[in-house]
Amino acid sequence: MLRTHFVSELNPALEGKEIVLAGWIHNLRDLGGKKFILLRDKSGIGQVVVDKSSPSFEITKELSQETAVQVRGFVKADKRAPNGVEVSCQELKILSKAKAPLPLDVADKVKADIEVRLKERLLDLRRLEMQAMIRVQSTAVRTFRETLYRNGFFEVFTPKIIATGTEGGAQLFPVIYFGKEAFLAQSPQLYKELLAGAVERVFEVAPAWRAEESDTPYHLAEFVSMDVEMAFADYNDVMNVVEEVIANVLDNIAKYHEADLAILNHKLPSITRPIKRVTYREAIEILQSQGLQIKFGDDISTPESRILNKVLGQDLYFITDWPADARPFYTRRKERDPEVSESFDLVYRWLELVSGSSRNYTREVLEKELRSRGLNPANFEFFLKWFDYGIPPHAGFGMGLQRFMLMLTGLQNVKEVSLFPRDKKRLIP
Amino acid sequence: MLRTHFVSELNPALEGKEIVLAGWIHNLRDLGGKKFILLRDKSGIGQVVVDKSSPSFEITKELSQETAVQVRGFVKADKRAPNGVEVSCQELKILSKAKAPLPLDVADKVKADIEVRLKERLLDLRRLEMQAMIRVQSTAVRTFRETLYRNGFFEVFTPKIIATGTEGGAQLFPVIYFGKEAFLAQSPQLYKELLAGAVERVFEVAPAWRAEESDTPYHLAEFVSMDVEMAFADYNDVMNVVEEVIANVLDNIAKYHEADLAILNHKLPSITRPIKRVTYREAIEILQSQGLQIKFGDDISTPESRILNKVLGQDLYFITDWPADARPFYTRRKERDPEVSESFDLVYRWLELVSGSSRNYTREVLEKELRSRGLNPANFEFFLKWFDYGIPPHAGFGMGLQRFMLMLTGLQNVKEVSLFPRDKKRLIP
Numbered sequence: 001m002l003r004t005h006f007v008s009e010l011n012p013a014l015e016g017k018e019i020v021l022a023g024w025i026h027n028l029r030d031l032g033g034k035k036f037i038l039l040r041d042k043s044g045i046g047q048v049v050v051d052k053s054s055p056s057f058e059i060t061k062e063l064s065q066e067t068a069v070q071v072r073g074f075v076k077a078d079k080r081a082p083n084g085v086e087v088s089c090q091e092l093k094i095l096s097k098a099k100a101p102l103p104l105d106v107a108d109k110v111k112a113d114i115e116v117r118l119k120e121r122l123l124d125l126r127r128l129e130m131q132a133m134i135r136v137q138s139t140a141v142r143t144f145r146e147t148l149y150r151n152g153f154f155e156v157f158t159p160k161i162i163a164t165g166t167e168g169g170a171q172l173f174p175v176i177y178f179g180k181e182a183f184l185a186q187s188p189q190l191y192k193e194l195l196a197g198a199v200e201r202v203f204e205v206a207p208a209w210r211a212e213e214s215d216t217p218y219h220l221a222e223f224v225s226m227d228v229e230m231a232f233a234d235y236n237d238v239m240n241v242v243e244e245v246i247a248n249v250l251d252n253i254a255k256y257h258e259a260d261l262a263i264l265n266h267k268l269p270s271i272t273r274p275i276k277r278v279t280y281r282e283a284i285e286i287l288q289s290q291g292l293q294i295k296f297g298d299d300i301s302t303p304e305s306r307i308l309n310k311v312l313g314q315d316l317y318f319i320t321d322w323p324a325d326a327r328p329f330y331t332r333r334k335e336r337d338p339e340v341s342e343s344f345d346l347v348y349r350w351l352e353l354v355s356g357s358s359r360n361y362t363r364e365v366l367e368k369e370l371r372s373r374g375l376n377p378a379n380f381e382f383f384l385k386w387f388d389y390g391i392p393p394h395a396g397f398g399m400g401l402q403r404f405m406l407m408l409t410g411l412q413n414v415k416e417v418s419l420f421p422r423d424k425k426r427l428i429p
Numbered sequence: 430m431l432r433t434h435f436v437s438e439l440n441p442a443l444e445g446k447e448i449v450l451a452g453w454i455h456n457l458r459d460l461g462g463k464k465f466i467l468l469r470d471k472s473g474i475g476q477v478v479v480d481k482s483s484p485s486f487e488i489t490k491e492l493s494q495e496t497a498v499q500v501r502g503f504v505k506a507d508k509r510a511p512n513g514v515e516v517s518c519q520e521l522k523i524l525s526k527a528k529a530p531l532p533l534d535v536a537d538k539v540k541a542d543i544e545v546r547l548k549e550r551l552l553d554l555r556r557l558e559m560q561a562m563i564r565v566q567s568t569a570v571r572t573f574r575e576t577l578y579r580n581g582f583f584e585v586f587t588p589k590i591i592a593t594g595t596e597g598g599a600q601l602f603p604v605i606y607f608g609k610e611a612f613l614a615q616s617p618q619l620y621k622e623l624l625a626g627a628v629e630r631v632f633e634v635a636p637a638w639r640a641e642e643s644d645t646p647y648h649l650a651e652f653v654s655m656d657v658e659m660a661f662a663d664y665n666d667v668m669n670v671v672e673e674v675i676a677n678v679l680d681n682i683a684k685y686h687e688a689d690l691a692i693l694n695h696k697l698p699s700i701t702r703p704i705k706r707v708t709y710r711e712a713i714e715i716l717q718s719q720g721l722q723i724k725f726g727d728d729i730s731t732p733e734s735r736i737l738n739k740v741l742g743q744d745l746y747f748i749t750d751w752p753a754d755a756r757p758f759y760t761r762r763k764e765r766d767p768e769v770s771e772s773f774d775l776v777y778r779w780l781e782l783v784s785g786s787s788r789n790y791t792r793e794v795l796e797k798e799l800r801s802r803g804l805n806p807a808n809f810e811f812f813l814k815w816f817d818y819g820i821p822p823h824a825g826f827g828m829g830l831q832r833f834m835l836m837l838t839g840l841q842n843v844k845e846v847s848l849f850p851r852d853k854k855r856l857i858p
Contacts, residue, residue, distance in 0.1 A: 002661040002822065022661040024819055041661075042581070042629035068821035070661075095661075096790055098819035122815050125627035134628050138583040142574070152471070154567040157653045157830070159849045160589075160636050161602070161613075163856045173590070175613065176603045177650075178640065178853050184590075184604065191849060194858070198554035199563050200471035207589050207635065211607065221606075224586045232431040232451040232470075232499075232524075361525050382857055386551050390453055390527035392497035393431065401586070420588045420620060424607050427592045428811055429623070 002070055002095070007039060007046030010085045012077040021046065021071045021087060022095070024126070025063050027107045035060045037089075038107075039071065040126075047081040048073065048089050056092035066098035066106055066123070114415065121420060121429050132260035133409050133417055136253055140408055141205060141401065143249045144226055151241060153201040153228065158191035160184060160207065163382065171211045173221075184209040187398055189330065190383050192229035193359060197391040200231040205401070215423060217413040218351065220402060222422040228356075229396035235332075235342040235358045238395045239318060242346055242354050243275050246316065253408055266410030269315035269348065276317040278308075280340065283319050286311050296339075297323050305350035320344040329369040332358040342395070348407045356397025363387040431499055431524070436468060436475030439514045441506040450475065450500045450516060451524070453555070454492050456536045464489045466518075467536075468500065469555075476510040477502065477518050485521035495527035495535060495552070543844065550849060550858050561689035562838050562846055565682055569837055570634060570830065572678045573655055580670060582630040582657065587620035589613060589636065592811065600640045602650075613638040616827060618759065619812050621658035622788060626820040629660040634830070644852060646842040647780065649831060651851040657785075658825035664761075664771040664787045667824045668747060671775055671783050672704050675745065682837055695839030698744035698777070705746040707737075709769065712748050715740050725768075726752050734779035749773040758798040761787040771824070777836045785826025792816040 003022040010019070023041035030036075033052040037060075038045050048071050050060050063069070072091040077084060104112050104123040111117070117124040124130055145155065161175055162185045172183040187208050195202040208225035230238055250268055253261070261268065278286070280300070287294045290307055300308070300319060308317065324333045324341040331341045342358035360366045363384050367377040377384060405417035415421040420429055432451040439448070452470035459465075462481035466489075467474050477500050479489050492498070501520040506513060533541050533552040540546070546553040553559055574584065590604055591614050601612040616637050624631040637654035659667055679697055682690070690697065707715070709729070716723045719736055729737070729748060737746065753762045753770040760770045771787035789795045792813050796806040806813060834846035844850040849858055 001666055022821070024821075066819040068819045095821050096816075096819050099817045102818065122623050122627055122818055125624070131628055134583050134585065138578075138585075141584055142578065145571070145574075149567075149571065154563050155570055156563065156567075156848060157636070159651060159851055161638070161651055161851055161856065174605045176605075177856060180856070182856055194551050195554070195848065198551055199560055207586070209590070222588060222590055237430055386858075387525075388528045389531065389551055390495040390497045390525050392451065392453075392524050419585060419624065422588055422590055427590065427606060427609070427611055429815075 003041075006043035007041050008043035008083070010046055010075060010083050010087070012084045014075040014085065015077050017075050018090075019073065019075060019087065021048070021073075023069070024106075025065050025067045025069060025098075027065065028060075028063055035063075037063070037069075037071075039069070039087075042131075045082060047078075047086040049076075049086050050089040050092060054089055054092075056089055059092050059094065062094065062097075064098055064100040066102060066126070067094060068096040068098075069094055114413065118415065118421065118426065119429075125419065128263050130416075132257070132263040133405070133411065134419075135260050136257050136264075136408050137401070137405055137417070139252055139256060140249050140404065141226075143252045144245050145203070145205070147245045147248045148201075148203045148228065148241070151201070151244070153203045153230075154199055156192070156195050156202045156204050157206065158185070158188040158195070158204060164379075173209050173211050186210055187225060188227050189398075192227050192396060193330070193391070193394065194386055196229040196231040196394045196396065197386065197389070201229075203228045213424060215425075217415070218403060220414050220418055220421055220423060223414070223418070224401035226399045226401055226404075227396065228398075229394060231392045231394040233395050234393065235320070235344055235356060235395045238356050238397050239277070239320075239344055242356065242397055242399075243273065246275070246346070247271065247273060249404075249408070264409050264411070266408075269407065271316050272314070275346070276312055276314045277320055277344075278312065278317060279321040280319055280323065281321065283308055297326070299326070302350045305347055308347070309349045315349055316346065318344045318346055325372070327357065329366065329373055329375065330357075330359050331369075332360050332365075344397075346399075348403075351403060351406065353403055353407065354397050354399040356395065358393070358395040361387065361391045361393050432470070435472035436470050437472035437512070439475055439504060439512050439516070441513050443504040443514065444506050446504050447519075448502065448504060448516065450477070450502075452498070453535075454494050454496050454498060454527075456494065457489075457492055464492075466492070466498075466500075468498070468516075471560075474511060476507075476515040478505075478515050479518040479521060483518055483521075485518055488521050488523065491523060491526070493527055493529040495531060495555070496523060497525040497527075498523055543842065547844060547850065547855065548858075554848065557692050559845075561686070561692040562834070562840065563848075564689050565686050565693075565837050566830070566834055566846070568681055568685060569678050569833065570655075572681045573674050574632070574634070576674045576677045577630075577632045577657065577670070580630070580673070582632045582659075583628055585621070585624050585631045585633050586635065587614070587617040587624070587633055591619075593808075602638050602640050615639055616654060617656050618757075618827075621656050621825060622759070622820070622823065623815055625658040625660040625823045625825065626815065626818070630658075632657045642853060644854075646844070647832060649843050649847055649850055649852060652843070652847070653830035654827055655830055655833075656825065656827045658823060660821045660823040662824050663822065664749070664773055664785060664824045667785050667826050668706070668749075668773055671785065671826055671828075672702065675704070675775070676700065676702060678833075678837070693838050693840070695837075698836065700745050701743070704775070705741055705743045706749055706773075707741065707746060708750040709748055709752065710750065712737055726755070728755070731779045734776055737776070738778045744778055745775065747773045747775055754801070756786060758795065758802055758804065759786075759788050760798075761789050761794075773826075775828075777832075780832060780835065782832055782836065783826050783828040785824065787822070787824040790816065790820045790822050 026040035346354035402414040455469035775783035831843040
């Protein structure tokens with residue numbers, strides 16, 4: 001290891017101790033006979049002073065921002081420095097030189113244009129804001145999984161190269177698979193249902209693809225899908241799981257990422273538990289009472305959700321029992337009200353974060369739902385055949401990690417929270 | 430929820446209590462006026478008795494193996510039954526009927542042919558052995574991640590659709606990306622190196638693809654790659670991480686999966702720490718001393734590894750310092766012995782589980798290594814450009830989950846431990 005300490009580990013109790021740091025030149029100031037280096041590592045930023053009398057003073061002339069260096073020196077308490085200490089440099093070694101000028105200033109608080117940032121993504125990801133985002137994301141995914149482990153779910157890995165799409169075939173990316181045509185999975189829908197039919201409770205965190213033609217702040221061609229499926233359960237059961245996941249993630253981010261939220265200048269939404277559940281019919285009534293021309297069967301999109309957000313006084317709310325014909329064929333109808341389905345979306349203000357439902361589990365109903373959507377059951381035999389093998393009632397949901405991250409970071413575009421986003425025009429880096 | 434208890438939660442202390450179970454008919458026996466049902470749920474197998482006097486007796490005639498049912502009944506202590514209890518059925522409800530006969534017997538201990546098993550994978554995954562495998566895998570991946578979190582690593586998600594291959598371009602699956610040609614990533618090599626150059630310590634668990642033409646028990650077209658990259662570190666540092674991961678996983682499987690190991694009839698390998706590290710040169714000498722015609726530069730493949738396994742007396746061992754020319758261009762040479770590289774493989778008996786190295790981190794060295802392999806640096810500019818931005822020394826490794834699972838389960842073929850394997854001839858289910 002090229003260091004003895006991270007900068008965040010320095011404190012006045014180490015006064016006089018010889019230590020070795022390693023990191024990047026975040027900033028460099030020349031104050032007469034002294035050079036002040038702000039040294040950045042994964043833990044934060046610390047201050048290194050190179051005195052004219054130091055044998056390394058000459059080498060500081062070669063330093064520029066983002067050059068990687070190793071510093072040996074003594075800890076000195078100094079109230080003006082970060083953590084109350086600075087490091088008096090005895091030896092400075094350049095590990096890897098950065099060219100100057102750089103196309104993006106890592107230390108600059110003013111954001112560059114997003115196109116420049118994504119092009120020079122390595123430098124952009126070194127910005128404190130992006131580092132905070134990466135840390136928050138790691139905890140969010142970890143907490144998602146821990147919540148599911150605690151509820152008896154198993155982590156699974158489903159195939160990403162598939163013979164045909166579950167949802168009919170739109171927006172699929174073709175793959176040439178040993179000379180045959182195949183596709184990239186839009187979701188693990190089929191496979192997670194099968195696995196729930198084998199081991200009951202499964203989840204997966206994995207890439208998924210949609211050949212999105214449109215360029216919006218909420219869509220990616222490649223995103224991380226967090227999927228859950230649960231047997232012998234219905235949509236109310238999985239809404240409870242969603243709620244527990246959301247609450248635990250918000251708790252852990254608040255608890256462990258105060259500094260990151262400060263860097264991001266973001267306040268997490270507060271939730272009241274249980275999270276408000278309004279039916280689609282109730283939502284339509286609310287919107288009508290606010291003077292909107294809207295009727296049963298119409299979509300509830302961003303402008304309508306903004307109104308619901310306001311009227312309900314909730315940043316997070318479920319809209320349940322959507323019209324059955326507007327949901328995918330695998331969505332179960334409500335027995336006592338078959339015009340609607342056992343389905344839900346979780347909405348953050350006006351952004352759909354999670355979508356889930358009870359699923360159909362008999363071949364007869366699945367075939368009927370396919371036909372009513374103009375689809376030919378024969379083309380879905382690869383899926384239907386499994387329903388001859390005793391697939392129990394089950395329910396599940398999917399959530400897009402990048403949209404979830406918008407709620408957790410306050411950032412405005414899913415491309416910012418995807419490390420190397422893919423969209424219609426972007427394939428590198 | 431369609432149950433009040435899992436079968437594993439039943440015990441004599443619940444005597445007389447009314448409970449609801451849900452699961453599959455694992456087996457069914459008719460003993461005169463009584464039907465004995467072995468009911469399987471995710472927790473195990475329990476015994477349900479339906480007496481002739483029960484109003485549900487008639488319905489038992491419709492039962493067949495793998496039909497999903499719900500059972501309401503009373504708990505009765507019975508020493509002969511699993512967990513010391515049976516459930517006296519008051520009400521039996523068929524949730525989802527399985528057809529009979531089924532193409533695969535879930536309760537049969539004799540294994541069907543692997544081709545049949547993979548074709549009827551849903552039924553195969555309900556077999557106790559496959560359920561044990563899924564549980565072990567979930568804990569293995571969880572422990573891998575927890576070990577890395579504890580060492581200050583962040584979980585990341587890198588793009589899977591890429592413009593060009595890092596390793597030169599062989600064995601790539603082409604993707605048609607908005608009308609342009611792209612490929613599926615063989616590994617996150619480039620991206621994990623970049624991310625180590627931004628936030629220092631990263632890991633990823635994600636699919637990776639190799640268009641493998643050969644059909645072996647150790648290769649898949651789609652596998653789960655567990656990748657780690659660490660800045661300001663070298664190959665010795667990451668070998669320590671590998672060792673900690675392996676030791677923690679073995680500990681947790683031994684601790685939490687005794688019953689699963691019994692189902693799998695598998696004994697975990699014992700390791701001595703530190704895990705034995707032999708250099709490639711030492712390994713060649715050992716093999717020569719055993720009478721093999723082998724010299725510096727030759728590969729160490731399965732037959733040679735079997736000998737090393739025996740001579741070293743170790744089920745797990747590192748072979749380090751491989752000939753530099755035989756490793757990828759991003760592998761760093763040893764400064765004092767540039768014929769070899771700072772690289773390692775972790776071998777389980779004779780199977781390569783992990784491969785890692787210190788990486789090159791300056792443009793000059795990378796360009797030289799590319800040219801010495803007959804590759805044109807201009808074609809790698811998408812990768813090289815980042816090394817102008819102060820990429821520090823770093824090291825990392827990759828391990829294939831499915832090969833790791835062979836060690837943990839004693840199963841013999843990576844297709845068995847992949848839930849829905851992909852190979853040259855297999856694209857469904």
